Amino acid sequence: MQIRVKCKCGEGSCHEWAIVELQGVVEVQSPFQDRLQNLEIGTLCRPSTQEAYTFTIGYHELTGSKVPLKKPLLVLKKIIHPDASVDQSSESNPKAKAEMELQVVGIIRHRILFKTRPKALISKPSI
Amino acid sequence: MEQPQPGCRGAEALLHLSSGSSISVAYHPLFGPHDDLVLFELDEKLLPDFLHERVVLRGQPDEDAVLCTQSKTYAIKFVGTSNSVLLAPPKELDPYCNPQESTNKNDDLKLIASVIKVVPGSMELVEVAPRLDKLRLLLLEKPYRLGEEEGEGNSENYEEHRTGLYNWNDLINNIQASDDELRSGLLALSAVEINGYWRIVDESYMSMILNMLLNNSVLNDWSLNALNEDQVVSMLESDGFAGVLARHCLHVYCQKKDDGMDSCVWKLDERRVCVHFAREILKRGKMKLENFMDEWRRKIPDGMQPTFDLVEGEVLTERIGVETWVYAFSVSSLPSTPAERFSILFRERSKWEWKDLQPYIRDLCVPGLSSEGLLLKYTRRTQPTPDAEPIFSAR
Numbered sequence: 001m002q003i004r005v006k007c008k009c010g011e012g013s014c015h016e017w018a019i020v021e022l023q024g025v026v027e028v029q030s031p032f033q034d035r036l037q038n039l040e041i042g043t044l045c046r047p048s049t050q051e052a053y054t055f056t057i058g059y060h061e062l063t064g065s066k067v068p069l070k071k072p073l074l075v076l077k078k079i080i081h082p083d084a085s086v087d088q089s090s091e092s093n094p095k096a097k098a099e100m101e102l103q104v105v106g107i108i109r110h111r112i113l114f115k116t117r118p119k120a121l122i123s124k125p126s127i
Numbered sequence: 128m129e130q131p132q133p134g135c136r137g138a139e140a141l142l143h144l145s146s147g148s149s150i151s152v153a154y155h156p157l158f159g160p161h162d163d164l165v166l167f168e169l170d171e172k173l174l175p176d177f178l179h180e181r182v183v184l185r186g187q188p189d190e191d192a193v194l195c196t197q198s199k200t201y202a203i204k205f206v207g208t209s210n211s212v213l214l215a216p217p218k219e220l221d222p223y224c225n226p227q228e229s230t231n232k233n234d235d236l237k238l239i240a241s242v243i244k245v246v247p248g249s250m251e252l253v254e255v256a257p258r259l260d261k262l263r264l265l266l267l268e269k270p271y272r273l274g275e276e277e278g279e280g281n282s283e284n285y286e287e288h289r290t291g292l293y294n295w296n297d298l299i300n301n302i303q304a305s306d307d308e309l310r311s312g313l314l315a316l317s318a319v320e321i322n323g324y325w326r327i328v329d330e331s332y333m334s335m336i337l338n339m340l341l342n343n344s345v346l347n348d349w350s351l352n353a354l355n356e357d358q359v360v361s362m363l364e365s366d367g368f369a370g371v372l373a374r375h376c377l378h379v380y381c382q383k384k385d386d387g388m389d390s391c392v393w394k395l396d397e398r399r400v401c402v403h404f405a406r407e408i409l410k411r412g413k414m415k416l417e418n419f420m421d422e423w424r425r426k427i428p429d430g431m432q433p434t435f436d437l438v439e440g441e442v443l444t445e446r447i448g449v450e451t452w453v454y455a456f457s458v459s460s461l462p463s464t465p466a467e468r469f470s471i472l473f474r475e476r477s478k479w480e481w482k483d484l485q486p487y488i489r490d491l492c493v494p495g496l497s498s499e500g501l502l503l504k505y506t507r508r509t510q511p512t513p514d515a516e517p518i519f520s521a522r
Contacts, residue, residue: 001300003184003192005177014178015217018138018240020152021210036154041213041242044141045149053144055152066142071168073249074177075214078163102184104177105220108166110142111212 007104019111059121064114075106134239137218141240155241156223166249185303195305202255207248215240254494257304259312271326292324319375336376356391401437409455416451440486458487469505473521
């Protein structure tokens with residue numbers, strides 16, 4: 001079988017997606033474990049004109065930088081077309097299942113990478 | 128529960144954050160595993176092929192899928208990561224991003240970039256040799272034989288008639304190779320498209336056609352170095368062979384001469400014709416070298432010089448006592464993956480001299496591995512004295 005790779009980006013203008021990469025795992029507090037949607041992970045801040053960033057998650061602060069990827073990453077989406085070829089011409093295999101294609105939906109050329117261990121922030125005094 | 132996020136800005140905002148500002152990174156209203164989103168890491172040079180829809184994944188459900196461009200085949204390898212890779216889509220592709228929000232006067236509104244999934248890793252592409260061994264097996268299911276033309280009408284059942292026959296679409300659905308590689312694979316097997324199906328013509332049938340061609344060349348006093356295609360085809364057709372087979376015979380045993388004339392002129396290819404007759408003779412089994420050479424010389428057309436190096440990769444010699452015997456051992460019947468190839472070669476004989484071995488491995492191609500590399504990996508090289516011929520044995 002064949003899976004075609006489709007692309008609707010047009011000439012060289014794929015939407016750019018972004019990656020924020022950090023070591024380890026972001027742990028969610030147990031009350032929120034089942035409802036992550038819309039939950040804030042942290043705040044990304046660019047303090048100066050350099051490509052240096054901080055990422056504050058809870059009481060932890062990460063420092064990192066925006067780095068170009070050595071090789072671009074394409075974002076592909078699997079799309080399954082329901083079988084529409086049951087009673088079509090002899091060309092189609094009667095046993096053929098639903099047809100799948102991969103669609104290029106974006107490209108990633110940079111990531112904001114935090115490769116250091118987090119620094120603990122001292123909690124603000126409560127007022 | 129899933130509400131549009133005010134202030135959402137998507138990937139652009141992350142990538143183009145102005146200095147001195149900040150953005151909130153949050154889980155997307157549709158955050159989840161999203162297994163339908165996959166990342167492919169590619170060489171910049173492959174990018175145009177993806178953007179212009181010139182790539183396709185090929186493979187049966189039980190095979191590891193490969194990715195094919197027009198001319199090359201790549202294995203697909205999943206490379207996982209233990210980092211947390213948070214993926215944020217651009218706002219244009221995000222139904223939860225409302226463009227009107229951007230005109231909101233509320234300057235205090237916090238900007239948000241949403242993470243749609245945590246990516247477990249990405250796919251990498253590694254160039255590989257096309258997997259063409261299956262092509263031969265498929266085409267040998269039903270070789271084109273003498274008398275097939277007459278038999279065609281009898282088969283009422285279409286499905287039954289179709290079994291073992293493969294058209295181009297069937298082949299690209301079954302063979303893990305790029306279009307170009309598949310075409311050269313078909314050429315190497317001397318396959319021909321007959322009535323829409325790619326076929327290998329049975330050897331004895333091809334032999335009949337070639338003999339007819341040679342006999343007629345003598346009768347009509349044609350030069351074997353300048354065979355006129357139209358004449359040859361119409362002669363073979365009048366002898367009852369289909370035109371497509373007549374032309375196939377020219378493609379298999381001759382070379383096209385570019386004379387710039389209206390009709391095509393072909394030159395009989397000495398090597399291919401000599402190999403053909405050698406194979407035909409050795410079909411009966413092992414024979415003494417002298418007997419083989421006698422019969423070979425007798426069978427091939429006048430003017431051709433049969434020398435033993437013409438059948439490199441087709442015929443092996445073996446010393447039994449004082450006599451030399453020969454037998455058929457064709458490189459084209461061997462698998463194309465190096466491990467399987469060497470295993471069969473060393474089963475055939477445990478020690479190989481370089482001059483014997485070379486014709487059986489020179490067609491092996493593994494991207495990124497030279498022929499010296501192949502030898503190092505799969506053979507043990509011994510050289511009793513510095514000026515002796517090296518001997519290769521299994522590792």
